[in-house]
Amino acid sequence: MARIGIVVSEFNYDITYLMLQKAISHARFLGLEITYVFKVPGTYEIPFAVANLLKRNDVDGVVALGAVIKGATKHDELVASQTARKLMDLMIQYGKPVGLGIIGPGATRMQALERVEDYARRAVEAVAKMINRSKSLEEKKFAGETVFIE
Structure with a gap:
C-alpha cells in the first residue's frame, strides 16, 4: 500500500478544509494510506512542509492543497507560481511525486x-499514479521491445 x-x-x-476532506476520502477510496x-x-x-x-521513509508521495484567491494586487500570482515551481523542484530532488x-x-x-473536489481528487490521483508507475519502472527492464509504463 502506498x-x-x-x-x-x-x-x-x-x-481548503473541504479540499482536505475530499482528498482524504479519495485517497482512502484508492487504497492509499495517509501517514x-x-x-x-x-x-x-x-x-x-512538503x-x-x-525526506521521510514512511512517505511515498505528497499531496499539496491550497487556495490562492485573487486580490487587488498580483500577490496571488507570485505566491502560486513560486509555490508550484518549488514543488516541481522538490519532486526532482527527492524522486517522489507531489500532487x-x-x-x-x-x-x-x-x-x-x-x-x-476536482483539484483535491486530481492531486491525489496524480500522486497515486506516479507512485505506482515509478514502482513499475523499477521492476521493468528494456529487452528490445518498448516498455510502456502506464
Whole structure:
C-alpha cells in the first residue's frame, strides 16, 4: 500500500478544509494510506512542509492543497507560481511525486469553491499514479521491445 502525506494551507480554510476532506476520502477510496496531514499557515509555506515529508521513509508521495484567491494586487500570482515551481523542484530532488492541488492564481472565492473536489481528487490521483508507475519502472527492464509504463 502506498503511503502519502497531505499538506494543507490554513489560509482560506473554508475552502481548503473541504479540499482536505475530499482528498482524504479519495485517497482512502484508492487504497492509499495517509501517514501525515501537515497544516501550514498559507500556500507559500507548503513547500517547506512538503520537503520535510518527502525526506521521510514512511512517505511515498505528497499531496499539496491550497487556495490562492485573487486580490487587488498580483500577490496571488507570485505566491502560486513560486509555490508550484518549488514543488516541481522538490519532486526532482527527492524522486517522489507531489500532487498539485492548489487552486489559483486568479480564482475568485466562488470559483475556488466550485473547484474544490476536482483539484483535491486530481492531486491525489496524480500522486497515486506516479507512485505506482515509478514502482513499475523499477521492476521493468528494456529487452528490445518498448516498455510502456502506464
